[in-house]
Amino acid sequence: MTLEYLSQNKAFGGDQFVLSHQSETTGTEMTFSVYVPPHAQGAKLPVLWYLSGLTCTHANVTEKGEYRAACAEHGVIFVAPDTSPRGDDVPDAKDEYDFGKGAGFYVDATQQPWSKHYRMRSYIEEELPALVAANFPADMTRQGITGHSMGGHGALITALRNPDRFRSVSAFAPIVAPAKVPWGEKALSRYLGDDRDAWRAYDAVALIEDGARLDNLLVDQGTADNFLEEQLKTGLLSMACAKAGIPADIRMWEGYDHSYYFISTFLGEHLAWHAERLGK
Amino acid sequence: MTLEYLSQNKAFGGDQFVLSHQSETTGTEMTFSVYVPPHAQGAKLPVLWYLSGLTCTHANVTEKGEYRAACAEHGVIFVAPDTSPRGDDVPDAKDEYDFGKGAGFYVDATQQPWSKHYRMRSYIEEELPALVAANFPADMTRQGITGHSMGGHGALITALRNPDRFRSVSAFAPIVAPAKVPWGEKALSRYLGDDRDAWRAYDAVALIEDGARLDNLLVDQGTADNFLEEQLKTGLLSMACAKAGIPADIRMWEGYDHSYYFISTFLGEHLAWHAERLGK
Numbered sequence: 001m002t003l004e005y006l007s008q009n010k011a012f013g014g015d016q017f018v019l020s021h022q023s024e025t026t027g028t029e030m031t032f033s034v035y036v037p038p039h040a041q042g043a044k045l046p047v048l049w050y051l052s053g054l055t056c057t058h059a060n061v062t063e064k065g066e067y068r069a070a071c072a073e074h075g076v077i078f079v080a081p082d083t084s085p086r087g088d089d090v091p092d093a094k095d096e097y098d099f100g101k102g103a104g105f106y107v108d109a110t111q112q113p114w115s116k117h118y119r120m121r122s123y124i125e126e127e128l129p130a131l132v133a134a135n136f137p138a139d140m141t142r143q144g145i146t147g148h149s150m151g152g153h154g155a156l157i158t159a160l161r162n163p164d165r166f167r168s169v170s171a172f173a174p175i176v177a178p179a180k181v182p183w184g185e186k187a188l189s190r191y192l193g194d195d196r197d198a199w200r201a202y203d204a205v206a207l208i209e210d211g212a213r214l215d216n217l218l219v220d221q222g223t224a225d226n227f228l229e230e231q232l233k234t235g236l237l238s239m240a241c242a243k244a245g246i247p248a249d250i251r252m253w254e255g256y257d258h259s260y261y262f263i264s265t266f267l268g269e270h271l272a273w274h275a276e277r278l279g280k
Numbered sequence: 281m282t283l284e285y286l287s288q289n290k291a292f293g294g295d296q297f298v299l300s301h302q303s304e305t306t307g308t309e310m311t312f313s314v315y316v317p318p319h320a321q322g323a324k325l326p327v328l329w330y331l332s333g334l335t336c337t338h339a340n341v342t343e344k345g346e347y348r349a350a351c352a353e354h355g356v357i358f359v360a361p362d363t364s365p366r367g368d369d370v371p372d373a374k375d376e377y378d379f380g381k382g383a384g385f386y387v388d389a390t391q392q393p394w395s396k397h398y399r400m401r402s403y404i405e406e407e408l409p410a411l412v413a414a415n416f417p418a419d420m421t422r423q424g425i426t427g428h429s430m431g432g433h434g435a436l437i438t439a440l441r442n443p444d445r446f447r448s449v450s451a452f453a454p455i456v457a458p459a460k461v462p463w464g465e466k467a468l469s470r471y472l473g474d475d476r477d478a479w480r481a482y483d484a485v486a487l488i489e490d491g492a493r494l495d496n497l498l499v500d501q502g503t504a505d506n507f508l509e510e511q512l513k514t515g516l517l518s519m520a521c522a523k524a525g526i527p528a529d530i531r532m533w534e535g536y537d538h539s540y541y542f543i544s545t546f547l548g549e550h551l552a553w554h555a556e557r558l559g560k
Contacts, residue, residue, distance in 0.1 A: 009539055009541035009542075010502075010536050011544065011545050063343060063344050064343050064344065066349070068541075068545075255290040256290050257289060261291035262289075262291070265290075265292050265348075268349070
C-alpha cells in the first residue's frame with residue numbers, strides 16, 4: 001500500500017501529516033491525518049484514534065481540535081480518519097447531511113447500493129491500523145480511542161468489539177444508542193436492512209446489554225448540546241454502564257454545546273487521561 | 281452602534297463571540313470575534329488584539345489559533361478583526377489574493393476607488409476599540425497587540441504609531457518593510473498612490489527609521505516559511521531595532537512554515553508574554 005503525503009507541517013515540535021491512499025476495503029481513495037509528536041529516534045509511541053462526527057472529514061479535528069500541545073507533552077500519536085468513502089463512484093444521499101458521504105457510521109454496509117464502498121468498520125478496525133503500524137513509530141500494543149458524536153459512537157462500538165486492542169476509551173457527545181434515535185435508525189436501516197438484530201453490533205448500549213465490557217470510559221457531554229435529548233441520549237449509556245459494572249466517568253458540562261469549541265476545551269484532558277493508561 | 285451577535289460558544293470556561301456591526305468608518309458591515317475568558321463579575325480584563333494575514337477573516341485564528349486555553353489561564357480578552365471591508369459594493373481586485381478584499385493592509389486608502397471603504401487603519405485604531413470598550417469587560421488601559429504576516433505588519437505599525445496605547449507588541453512572521461517587498465509595493469501604491477513618502481506611516485522599518493519606538497517586541501518566524509526571503513525580510517526589522525535600541529526578541533524557528541500550525545504552536549507563549557506585561 002502506497003501512502004501519498006498531501007501535506008506535512010511542523011507543529012509543537014512534531015509533524016502534522018495529511019495522507020491519502022487507495023483503500024482496498026472501501027475501493028476508494030481515503031484521506032486521513034496523523035500527528036507525530038517529538039520523540040527520541042527509534043522510540044515507539046502510543047496511538048490515540050479520533051473518529052469524527054457527521055459531515056466531517058479528517059480536517060475538522062486536525063484544524064480545530066487543539067490536540068497537538070497535549071500530544072507533544074504526553075508523547076502520543078494522534079490519528080484522524082475520514083468518516084466515509086468519497087468520490088464520484090460512491091453512492092450518496094443528496095441533501096441529507098446525516099446519511100451517505102460524511103456519514104459512514106463506522107459500519108460495514110450489507111445493503112445495496114451501499115455495501116460496495118461503505119465498509120468503514122473494516123477500514124477502521126483492519127486496514128488503517130495496519131497502514132499506521134507500517135508507516136509511523138506506533139506501538140500498536142498501546143492504543144486508545146475517542147471520537148465525537150457519530151465518531152463517539154464509532155469509538156464506543158469499536159472498543160466494545162475489540163476489548164484487547166484498546167487500553168483506554170473516551171468520547172465527546174457520543175450517539176450512545178443509534179438503534180433508538182433518528183440519526184441511527186435512518187443510517188442503520190439503510191446500511192444494514194430492516195432486521196434490527198443486525199444493528200446490535202453497531203449500538204454501544206446494545207453491545208453492553210449483550211455482554212461486551214470496557215475497563216474504563218471517559219465521556220464529556222455539554223448540557224447546551226442541541227442534539228442531547230433526541231439523538232445522543234447520554235443517560236442510556238450511564239444506565240447501561242451502571243448495570244454492567246463498567247467504570248464510566250460521564251461528565252455533564254453546563255453551557256457547552258456540540259461544537260469544536262466544546263471538544264477543544266476538553267480534548268487536552270482526554271489526551272492526558274489516555275496517556276496515563278497507555279504509558280509514556 | 282448596534283452589535284449583532286452572530287454566534288456565542290462556551291469554550292475553556294469563557295465565551296467565544298462572533299459579532300457584526302455597521303461600520304461608520306468603512307461604510308460596510310464588519311465582522312469580528314471576541315473571546316472573553318472566565319472572570320469575576322465586575323472585573324475588567326486586559327485586551328490582546330490579533331490582526332490577521334492575507335485572505336483571512338476573523339475566522340481563521342478563531343478556529344485554528346488555539347489561544348483560548350491561554351486566554352482563560354491568564355485572564356485576557358482576545359479580539360480578532362477582519363482584514364478588509366466586505367460586500368458587493370466594495371471594489372475588489374479579481375483573482376488577486378494579495379490585494380482588495382482580504383488584503384486591507386491596515387491602511388486608510390487615499391486613492392480612488394479604494395478610499396471610500398478601505399479605511400482599516402481608522403477602523404482598527406478608533407471605531408473598533410470604542411466598540412469593544414463599550415460592550416465587553418475590557419480595561420482599555422491594558423492593551424497588547426499581535427498579528428500574523430500582513431497582520432504582523434498591522435500590529436507593528438499600529439503599535440509604533442500609538443506608543444501610549446499598547447503595553448506589549450508581538451508578531452508572527454510579519455511583513456516588516458512593505459515598501460520594499462512585492463506584496464507591499466502593490467498594496468501601498470494602489471491604496472496610497474505613487475508618492476513613497478506617504479507609505480512610510482505604514483512601514484514598520486520606516487517608522488522606526490523616522491523615530492518611532494517600542495518598549496518591547498517579541499517576533500516569531502519560521503525558517504521554512506516560503507515568504508521569508510521575498511516578502512517578510514525579518515532581518516530588516518532586526519537591524520532597525522538594533523540601531524534604534526528597541527529591545528526586540530526575534531526568534532527564528534527551525535522547520536516552521538507560514539501556516540496556523542506554526543502560529544498555534546507559539547500563540548499560547550505570546551499570550552503568557554503579553555499577560556506578564558499587561559498585568560493580571
